[in-house]
Amino acid sequence: MTDNALWPFEVEQHITAMSKYYAGKIGSRFYITLRDEGKIMAVKCPRCGKVYMPPRETCGPCFYNMKVDDMVEVGPEGVVETFTQVHYNEPVIPREAPFVYAVIKLDGADTGITHYLGDVDYENISIGMKVTPVLENERQGNILDIKHFKPV
Numbered sequence: 001m002t003d004n005a006l007w008p009f010e011v012e013q014h015i016t017a018m019s020k021y022y023a024g025k026i027g028s029r030f031y032i033t034l035r036d037e038g039k040i041m042a043v044k045c046p047r048c049g050k051v052y053m054p055p056r057e058t059c060g061p062c063f064y065n066m067k068v069d070d071m072v073e074v075g076p077e078g079v080v081e082t083f084t085q086v087h088y089n090e091p092v093i094p095r096e097a098p099f100v101y102a103v104i105k106l107d108g109a110d111t112g113i114t115h116y117l118g119d120v121d122y123e124n125i126s127i128g129m130k131v132t133p134v135l136e137n138e139r140q141g142n143i144l145d146i147k148h149f150k151p152v
């Protein structure tokens with residue numbers, strides 16, 4: 001047996017799988033409100049008061065099952081909690097590198113959302129920087145209805 005026998009056998013292939021994803025009641029309200037009204041909706045746990053952005057159905061600390069009626073508007077402004085610059089392209093990421101990802105905690109929320117930062121040079125970004133969303137004019141009902149966040 002030679003060393004070549006230890007190399008993995010690889011087959012290059014391309015798989016296309018069509019699918020639809022149901023965002024759930026809370027996720028659907030989030031995307032519809034963003035698309036139709038340009039507002040960012042979080043969900044507030046009525047039991048412990050934690051405000052989730054992005055919204056979710058189950059509260060982590062108290063396991064309360066939140067409803068659409070528990071949703072509250074947050075932001076639109078927020079602060080940068082952390083950030084990084086991406087230097088490579090990935091087929092699933094619809095933005096050309098280099099670009100900046102940031103975790104942004106919107107005003108009124110207790111958790112942060114990951115999104116793009118734009119209209120700013122990387123050297124000028126800092127943790128705690130106040131930012132505001134830039135919305136698409138023709139919104140489709142997905143997270144890219146927020147083009148990016150930019151400094152206030």
Ligand SMILES: [Zn+2]
Pocket residue numbers: 045046047048049050059060061062063064
């Ligand atoms: Zn809770």
